[in-house]
Amino acid sequence: MTEPPVTVKCLVWDLDNTLWRGTLLENDDVEVPDALRDVITALDARGILQSIASRNDHDQAWERLEKLGLAEYFLLPHIGWGAKSAAVRAVADELNFALSTIAFIDDQPAERAEVEFHHPEVRCYPAEDALSLPDRPEFTPAVVTGDARRRRQMYQAGLRRETERAEHAGTDEEFLRSLALELTIGRAGAEDISRVDELTLRTSQMNATGVHYSEQTLRSLVADEQHEVLVASLTDRFGPHGAIGVILLDRRPGAWHIKLLATSCRVVSFGVGAALLRWLADEAARAGQSLTADFRRTERNRMMEVAYRFAGFQEAEHEAAEPLPDAEGTQTLCLEPTRQDPPSHLKVVAPRLFSASRDLTPWVPGGH
Structure with a gap:
């Protein structure tokens, strides 16, 4: 069976005679055909990021993109006089993407050859292929989640956030409080399942067991009244982080048993794992339930173990009655929960698990 192609995560555009018609240095009134605008917006809606590698005057080119109403679609543009291969490499490094997930489009065969020579993993396309890109399998993700549709905005927010963090003169705690973080916890809906599947598959440092739950298994758990499949999402004043955590309860x-707790590694510094455990402990205390949890030590999840221990979980006297599939060495941790306040640096909006109404209500400091 032929393996499906690796999906492109970022398309890097040349400008002159590729994105727009003509050469900017010869004519500052270059235009982008409507059909190419449709390509740009179609790829953006699929969660495929886009950038630029162009030999041009940066300020002049960027001003033209702004006048054309397209500047917002391009992250980390490299517009200058250096080699295109260096620009493509820089985009991949800055996004932390493998080169095999990067594509490059240019009207000049010599430019494509230069990129291919230095980065054979990068897929290169001639400018005349631009209109066909949305029809190609490598530009067609199997699933487009809500987070995928917001991917560009999330990366743009992340870039602004990191810039301000670097410029912040105060303490890390002061910076966190300045972010106006809001953590929302809700029951997984149909559109969330693919993202939850992805989180259990790709998250390793902040995954309590390392077990991957398939989409089919997740859907069966959602339909089971004994189980809760909860998704955590995070926003701040810069914009959305998207779905960043999952709890299988x-x-x-x-007793409530945590079969899995996993959070995205990119929000570790915001204390999301600890916040989720405090919220669960508070909910269990309200309901008069004890808490147990599966934990399996892996080569990379030491931080999750610390989060459990810091929350007060201890090893149970006996192992889990229902050991996890394909997860030897699973421990059962236990906690007799007490009422908790949320962390001071973020607001938590979450369901009351024991409430028949299952309404979302805020969890606020002093809410005992």
Whole structure:
């Protein structure tokens, strides 16, 4: 069976006679055909990021993109007089993407050859192929989630956030409080399942068991009244972080059992894992339930173990009655929960698990 092509995560555009018609240095009134605008917006809607590698005067080119109403679609543009291969490499490094997920489009065969020579993993396309890109399998993700549709905005927010963090003169705690972080916890809907599947597959440092739950398994758990499949999303004053955490909870008689807790590594510094555990402890204390959790030590999840221990979880006297599939060495951790306040640096909006209404209500300091 032929393997499907690796999906392109970022397309790097040349400008002259590729993105727009003509050469900017010869005519500052270059235009972008409507059909190419449609390509740009179609790829953006699929979560494929776009950037630029162009030999041009940066200020003049960027001003033209702004007048054309297209500047917002391009992240980390490299407009100058250096080699295109260096620009493509810089884009991949700045996005932390593998070169095999980068594509490059240019009207000049010599420029494409230069990129291919230095980066054979990068897929290169002639300018005349631009209109066909949305029809190609490598530009057609199997699933387009809500987070994928917002991917560009999330990266743009992240770039602004990191710039301000670097310029912030105060303490890390002061910076966190300045972000106006809001953590929302909700039950997984149909559109969330693919993102939850992805989180359990790709998150390793902040994954309590390292077990991957397939989309089929997740859908069956969502339909099971004994289980909760919860998704955590994060926003701040810069914009959305998207879905960044998942909790799989088995509501057993007398105890809630955390089958999986996983959070994206990119929000570790915001204390999301600890916030989720404090929220669960508060909910369990309200409901008069104890908490147990599966934990399996891996080569990379030491931070998650620390989060559990810091929250007060201890090893149970006996191992789990239902060991995880393909997860030897799984421990059962336990906690007798007490009422908790949320962390001071973020607001938490979450459901009351024991409430028949299942309404979203804020969890606020002093809410005991």
